[in-house]
Amino acid sequence: MASFRKRSGGWRAEIAKRGIRESQTFSTKAQAQAWATQREAEILAGVPGHVTGVDSTLSDALMRYKREVSPSKAGQRWEEIRLDKLNNELPFVGLRIGEVTVDQIAEWRDARLKSLKAPSVRREMTLLSSVFEIAKREWRWCSANPVREVKRPGNGRPRDRRVLADEEHRLLTRFGYIEGQVPVTLLQELAYAFLIALETAMRQGEILSLTKKNTNLARRYVRLDLTKNGDSRDVPLSKRAVELLAVLVDAAEGDELFKLSSGTADAMFRRIRDELGIVDLRFHDTRHEATTRLARKLDVLDLARMTGHRDPRSLMVYYNATATEVAGRLD
Secondary structure, three states: OOEEEEEOOEEEEEEEEOOEEEEEEEOOHHHHHHHHHHHHHHHHOOOOOOOOOOOOEHHHHHHHHHHHOHHHOOOHHHHHHHHHHHHHHOOOOOOEHHHOOHHHHHHHHHHHHOOOOHHHHHHHHHHHHHHHHHHHHOOOOOOOOHHHHOOOOOOOOOOOOOOOHHHHHHHHHHHOOOOOOOOOOHHHHHHHHHHHHHHHOOOHHHHHOOEOOOEEOOOOEEEEOOOOOOOOEEEEOOHHHHHHHHHHHHHOOOOEOOOOOHHHHHHHHHHHHHHOOOOOOOOOHHHHHHHHHHOOOOOHHHHHHHHOOOOHHHHHHOOOOOHHHHHHOOO
């Protein structure tokens, strides 16, 4: 009996017949039903599938994962870029997926560590492992996941970079920020995103996706329907955050508060940072700074709820109070 599931990007059909399990994603449910009916009849007649666990390559698996699995994830864009990169660069991507060995994975890991930092290689290995895992459990294309047998590099020490007051002032000046003035340029929009990040600890993508519909200034919160970990959450707003968002809400012609995209924001921030000679600062460091500031006002559980951390212990990655700041609270 075939089953059908609605997914972002179409309908996924899954069949299980005579020990053969296959699935594909289609634009419409009717197409999915037609394929399932035809494929079940082919299996009963002994006709092999177009791509089976015997002849499918790792490249086939990477691209199928990109089509069927990645669209359902919040980090779809990042994942699709990484999958294409793996498909273009893995030296054994043309092998049948069941023939890829632990030694090959280990050798590739060691080669990547020569040009990338350990956390980046770890993320690539995690994605590759996910592809093997679904190929094994759902598609029956292989019987083992060789990535699980290879030791992954450590995540290293978490970043402890803070946003200094002087850096904040210099950046805002270069962005062309004027207090209370409606942003006209994309740089001025970036200034608003930067300030909102420092007030709320929201991620850049979460801020740039804000809409009038999800912004409730009267009750002082914004609603994030989809976050990095797949959950939705309400983010409380300080008085300062309300003031900043009020300017954007009043000026917005449509529902979206920002015209700025994440890709453009990243490029602009890095360019201005380098132009000003500010060393090793990333937009995401605003999350560290905001979390550290908010920790002075909120207890751990409220802070975790606001920042979207399921485990309060993970807040330690973002809480970076200096010894001098802590000492000042002792008196």
